[in-house]
Structures are given as structure tokens and as C-alpha cells.
Amino acid sequence: MGTTTDPAPGARVALLRKARGLSQTALARKAHVSLSLLSKVEVGDRPLTPAAATALGGALGLSMAEVQGRASVAADDELLLSELRSAMRDFDMPVHEDVSEGRVAAGLEMADRHRDQVDVAALMTMLPALLRDATAHAHAENSPTSWSALADVYSTVYWLAARHRWMDLAELAVTRQRWAVEQQPNPVGVAFAARDRAGTYLNFGDVDHGLDVVDRAIAAVQSAPVSTVDRDLAMGVLNLRGMTLAGRLPDKREAAREAERHIKSAWRAAASFSSDIEAHGLTFGSQNTFTHVLATRVDLGRPRAALTLTDDLDAALAGLPPTRVAPTRINYARAQLDVGDRDGALENLVAAFDVAPQMARIHPMGREVLRVLSSLHRRSNPALLRLSKLSGVPL
Structure with missing residues (x-):
């Protein structure tokens, strides 16, 4: 793609x-x-x-x-986007065909794999058909599991759209996601839908309303009749979104206060899991909480605090999917750039491109770090030349 x-x-x-x-x-x-x-x-x-x-x-x-x-797709891929939009328009008009739960589950598993590996091309290719399958199955089965599966597909559409800053598609995806979970409501599904909805506010830069969405969802989860594990999972992913939003509040004193509130809650929730787990296409646990804390420290204008969170970034990221490793490398590079460590910033930016090239080339901060590094080096550099070709950012 x-x-x-x-x-x-x-x-x-x-x-x-x-x-x-x-x-x-x-x-x-x-x-x-x-x-x-x-x-x-x-x-x-x-x-x-x-x-x-x-x-x-x-x-x-x-x-x-x-x-x-926004990232624009090549002409050959416009058809795939058109097919995806068509499938989303037909949300209440399922195809007249029997679709088994196993077929939907297998499709979701493959989509999660492509998402984790940041294989955008493969994900884009399969999403229209998977969305139609999940829609048909949910309407026919009308069970909490089937509607939750459909909501997960819409969450993946949101992820794809948000990464490319196709915000019209992202907003439609979260609207459909919320609609799907409300057909047979379950507190965890509703929490994940709220997380993605708050993400659209994040992309638009409307931090206050995004935080309102997160806080309302947290209050709902706290009072919901769910297991401790489900509550901690839902609370965890909501607080990860909350800290990211809070870190971007214009008043840095308020930003720090609100971010710390969400950071503490996220760490508490993560402590319930011995290792990071996969759920609804997302990863949650201590490692992923670390990546979000690091990013939030950078957004708060505290690069040194971000860099001191670990003295071994490789170990801190070991086992996490590329979809988490690449943006963390980019955030670490941004922090290194802020403290004047150009060589370290370039090393981590190269690592981000190596682990997830399709993400790094469209990541706004990845592109900005590359642009600044090329400006500051003032001379030919083989690594910068390679990244320039991969990203399309001219030196």
C-alpha cells in the first residue's frame, strides 16, 4: 500500500x-x-x-x-478505501449469507496480527470483507459476543483511519463501534468504544472533551457489575487514553496534575496482570503502561524524566508488538532530540523505521524528528538518506 x-x-x-x-x-x-x-x-x-x-x-x-x-493513499488503493466506506454505510443491511462465528473470529485474529505488525497494506485489503462478515453474523446471531466482535472490527477501522489522520472515517468508525456495543451492551465493550471515541477528540486537539469522555466512561465502569479482571482491563485502557489527553492540556500545571492522576490509576490496573495481555485488538499491562507514561512525560515537556524511566529501552519493549514499539522509539527519539542527543535520536528513529516502516513513514512525530535531524546535521548522512527515501521527507 x-x-x-x-x-x-x-x-x-x-x-x-x-x-x-x-x-x-x-x-x-x-x-x-x-x-x-x-x-x-x-x-x-x-x-x-x-x-x-x-x-x-x-x-x-x-x-x-x-x-x-492526512496521509493519502496511492491511486490503486483508493478502491479499497471505497469498499471499506461502502461496508460501513451498509451497517444495518447485512449480506444474505450465513457467516459462522469461527469465520469472524479467524478474521479478527488475522486483523489483530496485521495491526500488531503494522502491516497496513494487508489490513486494508481484508477489512471490507471482514466488516461485512461481522455485520452479517451479528445481525443473524444477535448475541453479546457477535456484537462485540463487530465492535472490534470497527475499532480496527478507527485505528487505521486515525493513524492516517482520515478523521471523517475515524469519526464514523467510532460512531458505528458504539452503535454495535449498544445492541447487546457489555461494560468492557462500552469502555473500549469510549476509549476510541476519546481518541477522535485527541486527534482533533479537543483535549477537554476527550477527557470528559474518558472520565464518564471510568465512572460507568467503576459502578458496573463486572469481574475484577474486566474492570481492571477497562480501567487500564481508559486511563492510558486519559494520561495521553491530559499531557496535552495547554496549562502545563493542570496537565501534570491530571496526567499523574491517570498514570497512578493505570499502574494500579496494570498490577493486576502478570504480563501484558491482548484484548479487543489492544495490549494492556505494565509494559504498555510504561510506553504511555514515557510519551506523556515527553508531551509534558519533561524529556529528561521520560529518558530516566528506563536505562534499557530494548528490555523495556521486549515482547511488545511493533505497533507499540515503533511509536515508543519515536517518542524516545523526540526526548533525546530535546536534550541534544542527536545520535541517540537518529538511532531510535532508525529502529522505529526498521520495526514498523509503514507506521513510521506516516507518523507525524516520526516525520518531524527526521526533518529536524536532517536540518541539524547539515551534512550527508547515510542513515538520514535512507529514512528520507522511506518516508518521502526531503532532506
Whole structure:
């Protein structure tokens, strides 16, 4: 599957600003960011952070995802997206064919495998048919298990759309996901749907409303008649989303306070599991909590605190799927860049591309770290040249 996302987010800011006839001074003033920061972001001396993208987007009348830029698929893959959209439109019109639970379960298992390995091409190819199968089975069976399976397929569609910043598709996916779990409600399924819904607010840069979704879902889980294991799982994934949202609050004092609240709750939930587990297409446990804490520390502007969370990143990530390893490597590289460790940042960025190239090439921060590294090195570098070819980010 071919995707292009040129230019990188920071370079895109300059294009958006100029298209609106704004000077750097005018945009900086309107967005309440420093002129120095905006200038450095545009030329590639500083990465465009999610917080800066949100602030600049607000001034430009755009969402954070729109500022970062959606990934466009190659012409040959547009048909697959069209088929997926068609399957989503037919959510209440199942195909007239018997689809067994085993067939849906096998399809979900394969989709989870592709998602974990960040094989976007394979996932895109199979999702339209899997969605139609799961839809037909849920309508025919009308059981909590069948509707939960359909919700999981929609969650995977959301994951795919959010990674590429196709926010119209992402919003539709979470709406359908919530609809599916409400046909035969179960507290865990509802919690996972809330997590994904909060994710759309995260991508739009609307942190406050995302936190409201998370907190309401947490309150519902706490009072729901579920097992301790299910409650800890639901609480865990919700608090992971909560800490990510909180870390991006504009008031850094409030951000730190709210993030710590979710971090403590996530650690408590993770302590119930001896190792990370897979559920509903997601991973939860101590290792994945660590990756989210690290990312949140970076978003809070505390790169040194992020870097001191472990003195052996390889060991900390051992056994986690590429879908978690790659973004953590990118976040670690961002922290290293912030403290002036260019060589370490490049090493971890290379590792991210090696473990999950299809994710790294469209990851907004991955592209920003690469752009800044290429600007700072000021000379030819074989690793940077290779990543430039893989990502489409010009040096």
C-alpha cells in the first residue's frame, strides 16, 4: 500500500500560513505561541509538537490532524478505501449469507496480527470483507459476543483511519463501534468504544472533551457489575487514553496534575496482570503502561524524566508488538532530540523505521524528528538518506 504525506507537519504549517496570507508574527500572535518557536518549527529546527499543532490549528481554523496532514493513499488503493466506506454505510443491511462465528473470529485474529505488525497494506485489503462478515453474523446471531466482535472490527477501522489522520472515517468508525456495543451492551465493550471515541477528540486537539469522555466512561465502569479482571482491563485502557489527553492540556500545571492522576490509576490496573495481555485488538499491562507514561512525560515537556524511566529501552519493549514499539522509539527519539542527543535520536528513529516502516513513514512525530535531524546535521548522512527515501521527507 503506497501512502504519501509530504510535506512533513512543520513544513506544512508554513504552507498553510502563507495560503492564508498571514505573516509569522500574525500567526504566532493569533495562536499565542512564541514567534521564535513558530520560526524554528517552519524551518525544521524544532519539531511540531501536538500542543503546538493544536494551538496553530486553532488560529488557522483547522484541527490538529488537519495541520499535521492526512496521509493519502496511492491511486490503486483508493478502491479499497471505497469498499471499506461502502461496508460501513451498509451497517444495518447485512449480506444474505450465513457467516459462522469461527469465520469472524479467524478474521479478527488475522486483523489483530496485521495491526500488531503494522502491516497496513494487508489490513486494508481484508477489512471490507471482514466488516461485512461481522455485520452479517451479528445481525443473524444477535448475541453479546457477535456484537462485540463487530465492535472490534470497527475499532480496527478507527485505528487505521486515525493513524492516517482520515478523521471523517475515524469519526464514523467510532460512531458505528458504539452503535454495535449498544445492541447487546457489555461494560468492557462500552469502555473500549469510549476509549476510541476519546481518541477522535485527541486527534482533533479537543483535549477537554476527550477527557470528559474518558472520565464518564471510568465512572460507568467503576459502578458496573463486572469481574475484577474486566474492570481492571477497562480501567487500564481508559486511563492510558486519559494520561495521553491530559499531557496535552495547554496549562502545563493542570496537565501534570491530571496526567499523574491517570498514570497512578493505570499502574494500579496494570498490577493486576502478570504480563501484558491482548484484548479487543489492544495490549494492556505494565509494559504498555510504561510506553504511555514515557510519551506523556515527553508531551509534558519533561524529556529528561521520560529518558530516566528506563536505562534499557530494548528490555523495556521486549515482547511488545511493533505497533507499540515503533511509536515508543519515536517518542524516545523526540526526548533525546530535546536534550541534544542527536545520535541517540537518529538511532531510535532508525529502529522505529526498521520495526514498523509503514507506521513510521506516516507518523507525524516520526516525520518531524527526521526533518529536524536532517536540518541539524547539515551534512550527508547515510542513515538520514535512507529514512528520507522511506518516508518521502526531503532532506
